[in-house]
Amino acid sequence: xxxxxxxxxxxxxxxxxxxxxxxxxxxxxxxxxxxxxxxxxxxxxxxxxxxxxxxxxxxxxxxxxxxxxxxxxxxxxxxxxxxxxxxxxxxxxxxxxxxxxxxxxxxxxxxxxxxxxxxxxxxxxxxxxxxxxxxxxxxxxxxxxxxxxxxxxxxxxxxxxxxxxxxxxxxxxxxxxxxxxxxxxxxxxxxxxxxxxxxxxxxxxxxxxxxxxxxxxxxxxxxxxxxxxxxxxxxxxxxxxxxxxxxxxxxxxxxxxxxxxxxxxxxxxxxxxxxxxxxxxxxxxxxxxxxxxxxxxxxxxxxxxxxxxxxxxxxxxxxxxxxxxxxxxxxxxxxxxxxxxxxxxxxxxxxxxxxxxxxxxxxxxxxxxxxxxxxxxxxxxxxxxxxxxxxxxxxxxxxxxxxxxxxxxxxxxxxxxxxxxxxxxxxxxxxxxxxxxxxxxxxxxxxxxxxxxxxxxxxxxxxxxxxxxxxxxxxxxxxxxxxxxxxxxxxxxxxxxxxxxxxxxxxxxxxxxxxxxxxxxxxxxxxxxxxxxxxxxxxxxxxxxxxxxxxxxxxxxxxxxxxxxxxxxxxxxxxxxxxxxxxxxxxxxxxxxxxxxxxxxxxxxxxxxxxxxxxxxxxxxxxxxxxxxxxxxxxxxxxxxxxxxxxxxxxxxxxxxxxxxxxxxxxxxxxxxxxxxxxxxxxxxxxxxxxxxxxxxxxxxxxxx
Numbered sequence: 183x184x185x186x187x188x189x190x191x192x193x194x195x196x197x198x199x200x201x202x203x204x205x206x207x208x209x210x211x212x213x214x215x216x217x218x219x220x221x222x223x224x225x226x227x228x229x230x231x232x233x234x235x236x237x238x239x240x241x242x243x244x245x246x247x248x249x250x251x252x253x254x255x256x257x258x259x260x261x262x263x264x265x266x267x268x269x270x271x272x273x274x275x276x277x278x279x280x281x282x283x284x285x286x287x288x289x290x291x292x293x294x295x296x297x298x299x300x301x302x303x304x305x306x307x308x309x310x311x312x313x314x315x316x317x318x319x320x321x322x323x324x325x326x327x328x329x330x331x332x333x334x335x336x337x338x339x340x341x342x343x344x345x346x347x348x349x350x351x352x353x354x355x356x357x358x359x360x361x362x363x364x365x366x367x368x369x370x371x372x373x374x375x376x377x378x379x380x381x382x383x384x385x386x387x388x389x390x391x392x393x394x395x396x397x398x399x400x401x402x403x404x405x406x407x408x409x410x411x412x413x414x415x416x417x418x419x420x421x422x423x424x425x426x427x428x429x430x431x432x433x434x435x436x437x438x439x440x441x442x443x444x445x446x447x448x449x450x451x452x453x454x455x456x457x458x459x460x461x462x463x464x465x466x467x468x469x470x471x472x473x474x475x476x477x478x479x480x481x482x483x484x485x486x487x488x489x490x491x492x493x494x495x496x497x498x499x500x501x502x503x504x505x506x507x508x509x510x511x512x513x514x515x516x517x518x519x520x521x522x523x524x525x526x527x528x529x530x531x532x533x534x535x536x537x538x539x540x541x542x543x544x545x546x547x548x549x550x551x552x553x554x555x556x557x558x559x560x561x562x563x564x565x566x567x568x569x570x571x572x573x574x575x576x577x578x579x580x581x582x583x584x585x586x587x588x589x590x591x592x593x594x595x596x597x598x599x600x601x602x603x604x605x606x607x608x609x610x611x612x613x614x615x616x617x618x619x620x621x622x623x624x625x626x627x628x629x630x631x632x633x634x635x636x637x638x639x640x641x642x643x644x645x646x647x648x649x650x651x652x653x654x655x656x657x658x659x660x661x662x663x664x665x666x667x668x669x670x671x672x673x674x675x676x677x678x679x680x681x682x683x684x685x686x687x688x689x690x691x692x693x694x695x696x697x698x699x700x701x702x703x704x705x706x707x708x709x710x711x712x713x714x715x716x717x718x719x720x721x722x723x724x725x726x727x728x729x730x731x732x733x734x735x736x737x738x739x740x741x742x743x744x745x746x747x748x749x750x751x752x753x754x755x756x757x758x759x760x761x762x763x764x765x766x767x768x769x770x771x772x773x774x775x776x777x778x779x780x781x782x783x784x785x786x787x788x789x790x791x792x793x794x795x796x797x798x799x800x801x802x803x804x805x806x807x808x809x810x811x812x813x814x815x816x817x818x819x820x821x822x823x824x825x826x827x828x829x830x831x832x833x834x835x836x837x838x839x840x841x842x843x844x845x846x847x848x849x850x851x852x853x854x855x856x857x858x859x860x861x862x863x864x865x866x867x868x869x870x871x872x873x874x875x876x877x878x879x880x881x882x883x884x885x886x887x
Contacts, residue, residue: 216476217271218476219474226269227496237259247494269282272313274301303318306349315339320333332350341378341381347361349363352377359381360781370388380422382445388404389441390402393420400412400413402445409835426468453491482497507546508546510522512544515541519532542586552564552576556584604634607664642678654674675729688729721752738756741755819883832855868883
């Protein structure tokens with residue numbers, strides 16, 4: 183599903199006081215977990231989604247999770263290891279290994295000696311050595327993940343365990359073991375299977391689990407691997423094995439199983455019915471008396487004392503929209519609509535009358551709540567007139583494509599979808615009771631099938647503007663007829679006031695090289711007949727795809743990816759009647775990718791897939807840190823002249839922002855001295871924005887005289 187750009191609707195963000203976005207209580211659900219590492223109250227887990235996998239951290243024993251950002255894009259975490267306070271994660275989609283020495287606050291790429299990763303699958307720590315295996319490789323590190331090396335054996339690695347004083351590995355379909363952490367390896371005399379997923383060694387027996395079905399899932403040897411027997415009645419398709427003393431645990435399609443007799447018999451762990459359906463579900467890790475298990479329902483904690491279980495939820499990676507309607511907040515997930523009546527502190531799921539649906543759009547228009555969903559190949563537009571208590575179908579006729587926008591302008595309701603390389607718009611002048619099709623001109627020369635998708639419809643003076651993926655459309659007759667403009671421009675966004683239009687767009691096309699990837703802004707005073715580029719107050723470089731405009735009271739605000747910190751957004755504002763853009767630091771620091779903005783009751787909200795709902799709050803206080811952007815301590819604090827930053831932030835740029843949200847100074851630490859001079863700053867409270875290369879942190883500083 184494409185995330186809708188609902189924040190482009192009119193009257194969106196009404197900034198009343200500087201208050202940077204901070205993570206709030208977000209809609210949380212059980213979701214795919216492929217890796218987990220627990221160390222007391224500090225827990226790291228990866229939630230997997232098709233296009234937006236994320237790493238999450240809890241510092242309160244799993245009561246709440248917030249997203250971490252090792253990179254600016256998705257991170258599909260498959261392995262999490264910890265040694266001497268250093269975390270190492272192996273991820274799939276970005277094909278990288280990341281390393282953190284500060285409990286996940288900051289991350290560095292650590293690929294030295296590691297081949298291109300394809301599906302890292304498992305890892306173990308043996309003494310002072312980390313070992314990671316995957317579909318095409320087996321590597322080890324003796325320096326806490328800083329560099330990686332090959333063993334004498336190499337190849338696709340399935341099973342990888344440390345059990346009975348040995349490291350066990352299925353490499354290239356052959357079973358090996360090592361008694362010296364992998365310095366030397368010996369192949370087992372007889373191979374139990376070419377598809378071993380795990381090993382255990384207990385009571386003089388070797389147990390090998392496989393992913394074969396048909397009763398061949400567990401094999402056992404009592405003569406040191408010379409011969410193997412199949413354990414009858416064992417579960418089929420074992421994902422992972424884990425040994426605790428002489429007790430063996432395995433994850434299977436049927437759930438979690440346990441053997442206390444060296445693999446002869448297996449018992450179901452009471453009540454454990456969480457799905458372990460993927461080849462990457464089922465990893466286990468012991469923390470004290472708790473066994474953590476990765477499942478399709480999220481990380482599950484099993485108390486080994488009584489087999490009680492706790493499922494831990496994390497912010498949904500597919501959070502797409504947040505809207506306000508009649509005093510409540512509503513949020514969309516891929517397959518659910520949630521409602522909060524306490525400013526996002528708690529959420530309840532709404533019944534739509536449909537099962538197994540995909541959410542495409544949610545909008546409060548015309549005094550009702552409209553919801554566009556898809557069930558299989560069928561599309562539905564639903565309407566609620568009782569604040570989400572119930573939804574009724576809206577008859578739009580034949581809707582051939584997924585609905586991409588629902589809006590209201592000048593008292594007319596609009597719904598649009600894209601099908602057969604054409605945009606379709608229907609309109610209602612009677613509050614949604616009846617709908618008629620508008621006349622939409624065919625866009626010439628579209629290169630992508632989604633170039634004509636309407637993202638938003640709004641009024642700018644007497645004009646109606648339909649913002650599309652490439653270019654925009656105008657209507658001069660209140661939406662009856664629409665004409666295309668600038669359809670060769672990529673990722674356009676249009677806002678403005680009566681007699682003054684503002685447009686942002688990418689400086690290049692998808693088929694052309696883009697060394698600068700600039701986002702440009704231009705203005706028109708004659709309803710789009712002619713345009714002039716605007717540069718005053720704006721940076722010259724930003725990442726293509728984010729130059730979105732939205733209204734903030736009487737201002738137009740431009741959202742771009744921060745040129746200095748690609749993991750975050752930067753905002754610029756243009757006042758009505760002004761000719762120069764100005765930096766709006768009160769919103770800086772919001773992490774990518776944010777898909778929706780909302781202002782209501784003095785607070786501002788942003789939907790961030792992978793991190794949930796963020797808000798600015800209502801006070802005028804100091805900026806708060808973004809989730810995944812760490813807060814660091816500075817000393818002394820309060821200070822009068824010199825302030826020291828942590829050693830990791832030498833040679834960093836430090837932007838100083840006062841309590842009014844103004845950038846008042848830009849300072850720099852040196853390689854030899856991680857201190858800054860604040861003697862020139864007046865007494866007050868300041869926010870420090872610290873940037874070193876691709877890393878970012880924030881700090882709070884009090885200056886006293």
